[in-house]
Each structure stands twice: as C-alpha cells, then as structure tokens.
Amino acid sequence: MRRPAALFGLAGLLAVAYLAASLAGWAEHTSAICGMPRSPASWTLGPVFVALYLAVVIVAPILAIAATLDTLLLLRRK
Amino acid sequence: MKRARLLLSLLLAAVVWLPTLHRFYALDEPERELIAARLAARQVAAPARGAAEMRAVNPEWDFMRRTYVVLALANRALAHPGERVRSLAAIDAIVDQTLASADEHGDVHFLLPYAKRGPFMDPAARSLFIDGEIVAMVAARDLVEPRDATRQDALARAARIERAMRASPSLSGESYPDECWTFCNTTALAGLTMLDRVAGTDHGALARDWVAHAKAHLLDPKTKLLVSSYTWDGRVLDGPEGSSLWMSAHNLLVIDEDFARDQYARARRELGASFLGFGWAREWPAGSPAHPDVDSGPIVPVLGASAGSSGLALLGASAFGDDAWLGTLLASLELAGFRDADGAYRASNDVGDAVLLYALSFGPLWQRVKEPASGPAALLQIGGAR
Numbered sequence: 001m002r003r004p005a006a007l008f009g010l011a012g013l014l015a016v017a018y019l020a021a022s023l024a025g026w027a028e029h030t031s032a033i034c035g036m037p038r039s040p041a042s043w044t045l046g047p048v049f050v051a052l053y054l055a056v057v058i059v060a061p062i063l064a065i066a067a068t069l070d071t072l073l074l075l076r077r078k
Numbered sequence: 079m080k081r082a083r084l085l086l087s088l089l090l091a092a093v094v095w096l097p098t099l100h101r102f103y104a105l106d107e108p109e110r111e112l113i114a115a116r117l118a119a120r121q122v123a124a125p126a127r128g129a130a131e132m133r134a135v136n137p138e139w140d141f142m143r144r145t146y147v148v149l150a151l152a153n154r155a156l157a158h159p160g161e162r163v164r165s166l167a168a169i170d171a172i173v174d175q176t177l178a179s180a181d182e183h184g185d186v187h188f189l190l191p192y193a194k195r196g197p198f199m200d201p202a203a204r205s206l207f208i209d210g211e212i213v214a215m216v217a218a219r220d221l222v223e224p225r226d227a228t229r230q231d232a233l234a235r236a237a238r239i240e241r242a243m244r245a246s247p248s249l250s251g252e253s254y255p256d257e258c259w260t261f262c263n264t265t266a267l268a269g270l271t272m273l274d275r276v277a278g279t280d281h282g283a284l285a286r287d288w289v290a291h292a293k294a295h296l297l298d299p300k301t302k303l304l305v306s307s308y309t310w311d312g313r314v315l316d317g318p319e320g321s322s323l324w325m326s327a328h329n330l331l332v333i334d335e336d337f338a339r340d341q342y343a344r345a346r347r348e349l350g351a352s353f354l355g356f357g358w359a360r361e362w363p364a365g366s367p368a369h370p371d372v373d374s375g376p377i378v379p380v381l382g383a384s385a386g387s388s389g390l391a392l393l394g395a396s397a398f399g400d401d402a403w404l405g406t407l408l409a410s411l412e413l414a415g416f417r418d419a420d421g422a423y424r425a426s427n428d429v430g431d432a433v434l435l436y437a438l439s440f441g442p443l444w445q446r447v448k449e450p451a452s453g454p455a456a457l458l459q460i461g462g463a464r
Contacts, residue, residue, distance in 0.1 A: 031427065036131055057099065073083070
C-alpha cells in the first residue's frame, strides 16, 4: 500500500504548497503575466503561483484518482 | 509490471479527470451577468483605477480602457434602465476627462513613445486611433441619450477623420506616423456610423469605399484575413493578427455585416482553438512569423495561446453569437485569471477587464445602430437632450 500513499502524499504536498503560496498573497503577482508586475519579485512569484495552481487542479486530482484506483486494485487482489 | 500498473492508473485517472475539469470553470448566464455587473460597478465607482500603472507599460491601454468601458456602460444603460443614470454619469466623466487630457497634453499622451519619431505622412492629420475612439465614445453615449456638450467635438473629429482617410492612397488614417491599423480604421468607421445615427450625418460612402479598398488591397493572400497594419500608401507592415482582427470584425458588423461574418469565420478557423472545454486564440495564423509584442502579450508555448488575442476573442465570440467558443474562452479565463471578489482578474489588467465587461455586455448598442434610421428627432424623444 506504499505506492498509493506516495501518490496521495504527493497530491497533498502540492495542495499544501499552493495553500501556502495563496496565503502569502502570491496570486496578486500573477499580474506579471499581462506585463504589469506588482514588484520585481512578481516575475518569479506570478508564474510560480500559476504553475502551483495548475498542478493542484490538474495534477493533484489525477494523482489522487490514480492512488484510489491503485488502492482498489490492491484490495481486490487481497 | 508494477510500473505498467502505475502508468495505467495514471492514464485512467487522466481520462476521467481531464474532460471533467472544465465543468468547474464553466460560467452560466447568471454568473456572467454577475461578473459583468461587478465589473461595471467597479468601473463606475473608480473609473481611473490603475491608470498610472497601465500608462507606465502602455499609454494606449489607458485610452482603450476608456473606450471599452464607455461602450460597455452604454450597452448596460440600454439593457438595464435601473443603471442608466449612473452609467451615463460615469461615461460623461470618462469622456470629459479624456477630452481634457487630449486637449492639454495632445494625442501623444495616449500613444506609445514612437509616436514622436517623426511627422505624419499627412501633415494635416492627427492620430486616427485617438480621433476614432473618441468619436465612438461620444456617439455611443448619444445613442443612449443625446448630450449636446460633446457633439461639436465629435463632429469636428469626424470631419478630420474623413478628410484624412480620403487624402490617403490607402484610404486609411494614420494612427502613428506612416502607420495605419485596420483596428483603428474600422473603429473610426464604426464610430462614424454611430455618429450618423445621432447627428444626421452620412459617412456611408466613406465606409463602403474603405471596405472595397480593404477587400482589394488589405487582405492576406493566403488566409484572406485583414492585415493588421500598413503604411500610409498601403504597404503591409503586419499581417493578420488576432489582437486586431476580433475587434475589426466586431466593428465591421455595423459597416458591412457580410464582410464582418466572413472575417470572423476565417479568424475563428485560423486562430481559434479549444480543447477539453478550454478555449484560446492564437495571435498569428499557422505558418506566419511569430513576433510577440505589446499587442499580443505573452504567448503560451506549445498552444500558441496569446493573451491579447484571447482577450479580444471574447468580444469576437460574443459579437458573433459564438456561444460555444465563448463558453470555452470564459472557462480558460476562470482557470488562469484568478478572479477576485470585484469580478476583476488578477492575471489581467484594467483594459483586459474592460474588454471582458464589453464582451459580456455586447448587444444593445449595435442593435440600436442597425435599427432602421428614424432620425435624430426620434432619438431625442427617447431620453431628451442634455
């Protein structure tokens, strides 16, 4: 059952990273995408926040679903 | 075996999740109206919010934001009588401040620095970009309720536009020295068309002549799409670009509807895209050289999605009733725009929000332009002159 746990763990890690970035206000720095950074740090924080967000909404659910499928397969084998 | 099972699980998970994702970002009509109402309220409350920041990047954005907000509020004033008074007040404040700035600082106040690189080819000309959008703003306001205070300024600019276009070998006005844009020329012609409805003038012949010239000389030979920019004497500078085409096609709806629909259909085919419920627009047709600039905005690799083109594609899709694609474009905006409580998108800026507001409000103004002409007297009876 280690692999499903690893997948869930990775999904959770992405969610925590996104939550931390969100609480730190990194969303405001996404204005850099349209060429209007809040500060010089926006050029980094903005794209990183976008990447974290896309990872949370695209990759994390896939990992969680895959982990669930894997768990069900393992349980069925037992 | 274990690796194969892992890959299979991931693949199955992706097949389940990816086609579902867009449903979390789809916006139905009530949600779209809520966003539009919030954006409108935000613009009415603080019309010049963020102007200084935008001007630091591109003074044109400050100017264009005003145009799109005025057009949007004019639409909302027609569609929502309860908003009419405050919308007209906000429009008047924007127009008056714009005219004052143009008078005090000159057209260059709203232009990129290269506007000063040299004189216009037509020594008597002023920037068509500025004149055309001001005429459009004033005429849009008058189509809701005529206002005498700005009519003469609009008529003077209209006369200047017609003179400049007629004097040009390309039948087009310069927005910058020796640089004409289809975006600006079609906006000017749409503004003149609106002005004709309220002032009793007639610029129909100019519009027809420009369309005829455009069909003969301003279409890309491969895609038959309008080019974006050209010199005063008609040499093409930039080929078809989404950041010009969607607005140009929208303008042409009140000038030559068949041509407009042809241009939108071609642009949709060459530049429009969607996948798994998310839509976007490219800036350039396939095979065309890509040179990102301030108009295209950032380009997403692989997809070729252009921020500038995708933003204006919202207006194109709305104006042409392409609700399926509009839905996918809005889903993409919801996914990657990070909307705040005011309805504005953090990854966008005020001009982007203004374009969205106009796209979501589009309809009543163009409908009024296309209604059978009943003369200025009839329009005066609608709301009375102020």
